[in-house]
Amino acid sequence: MLKFLKAGLLATGFVAAANAAYAADAGEGEKVFRKCAACHSVGEDAKSRVGPQLNDVFGRQAGTVDKFKYSAAMVAAGEAGVVWDEQTLTQFLVKPRDFVSGTKMAFAGLRKSADVANVIEYLKTFDSDLAGTVGQEESSGEEVQTAMAEEAPPAAAQDHAPDHDGAFGLGRVATEDEIAAWDIDVRPDGLGLPVGKGTVADGEVLFTDNCAVCHGDFGEGVGRWPVLAGGQDTLTDSRPVKTIGSYWPYLSTVYDYVKRAMPFGNARSLSDDDVYAITAYLLYLNDVVDDEEFELSNENFEDIHLPNEGNFIPDDRFEEAHYAKKDEPCMTDCKPAPVTITMRAQVLDVTPDTDDDSAGGQID
Numbered sequence: 431m432l433k434f435l436k437a438g439l440l441a442t443g444f445v446a447a448a449n450a451a452y453a454a455d456a457g458e459g460e461k462v463f464r465k466c467a468a469c470h471s472v473g474e475d476a477k478s479r480v481g482p483q484l485n486d487v488f489g490r491q492a493g494t495v496d497k498f499k500y501s502a503a504m505v506a507a508g509e510a511g512v513v514w515d516e517q518t519l520t521q522f523l524v525k526p527r528d529f530v531s532g533t534k535m536a537f538a539g540l541r542k543s544a545d546v547a548n549v550i551e552y553l554k555t556f557d558s559d560l561a562g563t564v565g566q567e568e569s570s571g572e573e574v575q576t577a578m579a580e581e582a583p584p585a586a587a588q589d590h591a592p593d594h595d596g597a598f599g600l601g602r603v604a605t606e607d608e609i610a611a612w613d614i615d616v617r618p619d620g621l622g623l624p625v626g627k628g629t630v631a632d633g634e635v636l637f638t639d640n641c642a643v644c645h646g647d648f649g650e651g652v653g654r655w656p657v658l659a660g661g662q663d664t665l666t667d668s669r670p671v672k673t674i675g676s677y678w679p680y681l682s683t684v685y686d687y688v689k690r691a692m693p694f695g696n697a698r699s700l701s702d703d704d705v706y707a708i709t710a711y712l713l714y715l716n717d718v719v720d721d722e723e724f725e726l727s728n729e730n731f732e733d734i735h736l737p738n739e740g741n742f743i744p745d746d747r748f749e750e751a752h753y754a755k756k757d758e759p760c761m762t763d764c765k766p767a768p769v770t771i772t773m774r775a776q777v778l779d780v781t782p783d784t785d786d787d788s789a790g791g792q793i794d
């Protein structure tokens with residue numbers, strides 16, 4: 431308890447200083463919250479995920495969201511009197527592990543005091559008691575009116591008002607921006623790669639901040655989250671470890687996947703350069719490159735080959751005689767000779783050994 435009190439005194443000065451220098455901005459806080467969104471949700475239907483939901487966090491005793499499994503440390507902090515308010519949140523978000531030693535919130539903390547103040551302001555908008563106070567000091571009636579006027583759809587959107595020419599008279603033609611936002615796939619030959627670059631060393635920092643929580647500092651995987659490195663020479667084992675280095679054929683898949691889907695829960699929050707840097711770091715973790723200064727870019731991307739590429743073959747089905755002829759496919763009695771069993775399912779012994787089927791379905 432003493433620890434919390436002492437820390438509390440220190441932070442009061444900090445909050446005051448931060449506020450004096452900076453008027454907190456919930457809009458900026460929304461951007462900061464992207465860092466939290468991998469684990470926390472707010473707003474309507476917010477659910478606890480990796481971390482507890484953060485609606486109505488002000489006035490909440492630490493560690494008390496129903497059904498969320500907190501660390502013993504967080505529960506103890508709440509029992510010792512920690513209640514979330516501007517001050518305790520500030521202390522916690524600057525250095526979570528210092529404020530609640532033993533917390534399982536795997537987050538290093540926010541370095542910039544403006545980020546802390548802004549994200550707290552943003553959280554207030556999801557607090558039923560405080561939502562009304564956000565931005566009040568600054569905005570006079572006039573400003574509110576301008577803000578409302580600005581909400582009218584921008585001219586660009588009006589240009590793309592419904593166009594009823596299509597077959598069903600529905601919808602409108604997608605704008606170029608909308609198409610560009612969807613069109614992010616990258617092909618093995620590099621088509622679709624954005625211009626950009628990033629080094630192994632930059633990637634290491636980004637990976638530690640955004641990915642290591644789940645995938646481990648070295649891609650070894652935390653708990654049951656996926657392993658991203660290692661596994662070389664295991665492909666013929668009964669349980670192969672399939673990673674980027676041991677299994678994936680093309681680097682384009684790494685770029686595309688990370689850009690499209692990671693970090694889990696906060697997908698598409700990384701810049702193109704960030705994805706280059708992280709991809710470079712993943713190459714380093716998989717021993718494909720060994721220089722921390724190595725810089726991956728759209729220029730040298732195609733020069734990199736993953737170790738298992740040679741074991742993949744292009745899908746050439748449509749050149750095979752059978753498909754090329756475009757005959758009607760055979761659907762009945764297609765095999766000229768009598769049918770015999772030539773192979774057995776190995777792990778699950780599902781192929782019947784005897785006539786009465788009793789040996790089927792056993793697991794060995």
Ligand code: HEC
Nearest residue numbers: 466469480481482492493500501504533534535536537643
């Ligand atoms: C990697 C996942 C992760 C990230 C990122 C993360 N948190 Fe957490 N957070 C957690 C977990 C897990 C807990 C529960 C901690 C415990 O039980 O020790 C938690 C607890 C909290 C609590 C205490 C809530 C309560 O009910 O007592 C607050 C407040 C909080 N986080 C805010 C934030 C904010 C704001 C950010 C972003 C700046 C953030 N967290 C980033 C996982 C995360």
Ligand code: HEC
Nearest residue numbers: 468640641643644655656658672673674688692693694708
């Ligand atoms: C909150 C946990 C979490 C975080 C943070 C996270 N990932 Fe993932 N990652 C996952 C999960 C879960 C999967 C598997 C998803 C699936 O199979 O649908 C995955 C899959 C992957 C894969 C594919 C692995 C494979 O062999 O199939 C890569 C590559 C990857 N993540 C990279 C990253 C990178 C890079 C970051 C940081 C920018 C990141 N992840 C952050 C949870 C996370």
